[in-house]
Amino acid sequence: MNSETIHTLAVLVENRPGVLARISGLLSRRAFNIESIAAGPTEEPDVTRITLVVRGNEDTLGQVTSQLGKLVDVIKIADMTSGNCVHRELALIKVAAPEERRRSIIDIVEIFRAKIVDVHKEALVIEMSGEETKIDALLDILKDYGIIELARTGRITLGRGPVPAKAST
Amino acid sequence: MSAVPEVNVRSGVEERDPATVCQEVPNPSTRMTGAQMVIEALKAEGVEVVFGYPGGAVLPLYDALYDSGLRHILTRHEAGAAHAADGYARATGRVGVCIATSGPGATNLVTGIANAYMDSVPVVAFTGQVALPLLGRDSFQEVDITGITLPITKHNFIVKDLQRLPRTIKEAFYIARTGRPGPVLIDIPKDITQTEGYYRYPKEVSLRGYRPIFEGSIEAVEQAAEEIVRARRPVLFIGGGVTISNTWNSIREIVELTGIPVVSSLMGLGNFPGDDPLFLGMVGMHGTYAANMAVSECDLLLGIGVRFDDRVTGKIDEFAPNAKIIHFDIDPAEIGKNVRVDVPVVGDLRWSLSALLECLKDDDFVACDHRRGRGRLDEWQETVTRWKTERPLTYRQSDPDAECSIKPQYVIEEIYRVTDGNAVVVTDVGQHQMWAAQYYTHKRPRSFITSGGLGTMGYGLPAAIGAQVGRPGEVVFLVSGDGSLLMNCQELVTASEQRLPVKIAVFNNMYLGMVRQWQEFFFGKRYSHSCLNGSADYVKLAEALGCNGLRVTKARDVRAGLERAMSLNGPVVIDFRICPEENVLPMVPAGGSLAKMMGCFPEG
Structure with missing residues (x-):
């Protein structure tokens, strides 16, 4: 359970100036290892979707998710790690x-x-x-x-x- | 939450979806400038006092403030404004507000904002910004303050559309005071405050990305109660979350029901009576022997509104090594952040502690005969009491007539006596802070105000000003050091101008005492730049800045000096010449195990 693996998170955020800086700043200052980060518009004009690929164990993933969840501009975080994606x-x-x-x-x-x-x-x-x-x-x-x-x-x-x-x- | 008075004409559409309440039909009677909107919004939030410092980009806001009826306290540095807003918020439980101009005004708030962030203090900071057409062009006094404060605010805003200004202020106050509180900054370009528009203050906030948790899983609470029933050596570890959620009465009730001994973090002091036999004191680096041993030996640790800071835990692997850990907190990100947690209880303490109390009052639980003084915990209570009585906090008294060797611990005890233990004690950061934590018997919540997480020297004086403004009828006693006081001593002028009767004890050892202590223990007594031999004359400093100044050099005169200070109106600085090389003990070296303390008397 505590071995390092790759996790994929879909993070839906408010489409506002600076929102990507909030996300990337949080990840870097909390020293989370990010494999990739991709952002773009969605079916809703005021929502941006950020796909994060994070390397770490379950504890790290839990911390990434709950720290991101505290950002006011983050609307939803979905774990897309399972095979059904x-x-x-x-x-x-x-x-x-x-x-x-x-x-x-x-x-x-x-x-x-x-x-x-x-x-x-x-x-x-x-x-x-x-x-x-x-x-x-x-x-x-x-x-x-x-x-x-x-x-x-x-x-x-x-x-x-x-x-x-x-x-x- | 404070009441939000109606400030404008009802248009009969209040019951609309909260997300759209801001797009009200404009009413001609509510046309005003952005600056006036800020004032109206502050009044709508129930704000009575703001701390600030004017400058170019906030001139329109200060013009609106001029005849607004809002009390504004002019600090003498923006850092003072931020810390005063923080001290006010901690002392009252309300949102503290500060204002600064753009550029250097805004950056001078930064330490205060970071300080409030670390200790989860609700503060709303307003900063002026250069006008929109000048933004991003390195204009005069332009700085990207939202960028700078990104990691140290709960949230921040720059308002680029006047229409959004009232809603933004509403959201800022809501975010600052709900959930786990924290500072929120609103950056307002000058032209936004000068432009006129229609004002309507929303009644509701709807932020789809921000829904503070109130209730969590009741199963988790029940599991916690079951663990309490099973435990033989439980400890209740309380922190600042108890203060924030005003749940100190629940803590007392839990202890009445269960007889579990209590330890506290620095931030939790005052939430449980310091003179209760079951209170073991502060835990951590300068914690008591009894508290650190209780945590090290317990089989169940109930962390309540704490964040397991490294100054508390010492070496993580040896922290509460034999215990199951139950963690009550409103912030899910705190669970498992620093220590492994066996039972997380996520939710507002107002909910989780009430739910726990209900479980504990249940017949099955009462049948366990767990109550104070007659329960299964007798043996454990005897053990912790023995630790407490055999190894109390203690120091060796000095010769009452010796010059400049007053024991700082004695001064704290005397402050306790002359204030009947009822002062709002505010501290700066360093040795004096730890002595104030250890030797003042803290009995009331919101009455020990100290910079916990950030450890900000210079916090104390402005925070004491904020506390005195918030609690005008009470004795506010600042315990500071000769290092810390000078970091914001300009605020003595603020205290005298506002006639705030703050009592300021300067623990003058002509050293940066805590730095010196670490150099003594860990750097071979090489006192590199920690010696303050060219020390200021604090009596003259006080007098020059409009305060009373007293000096006490002998232990024999401490009581009289304090009584004299209490009898004077207005702010008083008392220069206590304390023993220069006194150390804060006991001490767990950084990263060490809590069970291995240095300097526990009577072992020495």
């Missing part, structure tokens, strides 16, 4: 692609069901969405070709089935 991350990867190696990169992209979104005579930009492990696997293969630049969004998560996080218990 869809996790996705988006990555944009700029990889060196001189003509003689371009074909083999395209093959790899197809195998991974990724997409090429920009072509240049020296490079390709690949868009890949999926679970982090799948993105990691693609990156592992592409690194031999030379990754020039990489941008990842961090994990976002929805529960399966009809019930939204805001209605979960």
Whole structure:
């Protein structure tokens, strides 16, 4: 129970200036280890959804949840760690692609069901969405070709089935 | 919660959804400037006094204050305003209010806000800000005070829309005083206070992200009661939460029913009579032998409104090693934060302690014959009483005629005698603070006002001013040191100007005493920069700033000096020349086990 694992939290917050600073400031000053943090608008214009991936044991998770819960701008915290959720991350990867190696990169992209979104005579930009492990696997293969630049969004998560996080218990 | 008087014309739509109450139909009769709205809102919140210091960005607010009828106390530094609001809040249980201008005015509040945050004190701080068009441009006296105070406020606001101003103030007071209280800051750009708009103060607050817990799980309370029945060596550990929730009577009732001995944190002192045989004293670094031993030997520890600070627990692994821990607190984030908890009882103490009392009055429980003096706890009570009588707090009295070697503990005991134990004791931070905690027998709640969590030197004088303003008919006695007093001594002017009869005992040992003590014990007596040899003349300082000044250099004269101070009107500073190298004992070195105390008499 007290071993360190990865936890995913969906945090619904008031869409107000500075709200992300409140969240990230609290996490850093309480020395919680954050793997990723992703924020964006939701189906409700005044609510922002922040997906946090936290590394720690059950006690740490309890502290993160209850400390975040004290923030006035935090409306709801849902634990999305269970298997009954869809996790996705988006990555944009700029990889060196001189003509003689371009074909083999395209093959790899197809195998991974990724997409090429920009072509240049020296490079390709690949868009890949999926679970982090799948993105990691693609990156592992592409690194031999030379990754020039990489941008990842961090994990976002929805529960399966009809019930939204805001209605979960 | 204070009554909220109606301040404007009823429009007949009060019963609407609380979330929309602010979008009322504007009534022409309530058109006013933002500054006037602040004044009206303060009155609506029942505020009678504010502490502050004017400046450029709050000029419109001070203009509105001028003929508002609100009492404003001009401190001589914004730090004084923040601490005075804090002291007022602790002494009265009401929300303290302070005002400062933008930039340096706002940053000068920061220590006071952090101090209130650490001790969960309800304070609302208003700061002026540069006008909206100048914001974010490093304008004159601009500082991002909401950014700066993010980690030290319960919540903060910057008001960029006049329409939102009344609602924001309503929310600020609500957040400050409900749940686990704390400071809230409202930053108001100058043009917002100058612009006119329609004012309507909302009756209700609806914050979907803030719903303070009142009632928790009744099963948890029942489990706590069962543990009490089972326990053979239980201890009740009370803290500042008891003060905040006004539940000291419940604590007394629980002890009457169960006969469980009581220990207290620094913040909990006064919530249980210090002269009760079952009171063992303060626990922790400078706790009593009996309290620390009771916690170390107990089989059940009931923490009530405490947060298991490191100054209380010492080495966590050896804290209450044989005990189940039950933790009563309103803040779920406190459960398990510092110590493992076996039974968490989350909820307002007003609810949880009443529920516990009901369980304890149940027939099954009474059948356990658990009451004071005739129960199964007899053996445990005898043990703790023996610890208490065999190793009391004690010190060696000095020669009554020796110069500058008055025992500080004796001064505290004499203050107790001349005030009949009824003073509101306020302290600064350091050795004198611990002596005041140890040697004044605290018997009344809200009557020991001290900076617990932050340990803020300079807190005492302004806090004493706030306490005296809040409790004008009572004796307010500040116990300070020659180090601490100078950190906010400008407030002597405030005390004299307001004719506040605060009694100020300066424990003058010409050292930063607690620093010196640590240097003696842990740094080979290398007294690096803790010596205050170029010490000020506190009598002249008092007189220069409009107060009475007295000096007492011999133990023989302590009583007369105090009696003289009590007889004088207005603020009095008494310069007590105490024994320079006296230490606060017993002491558990930082990170040590509570059971291993240094300096327990009579062992020495």
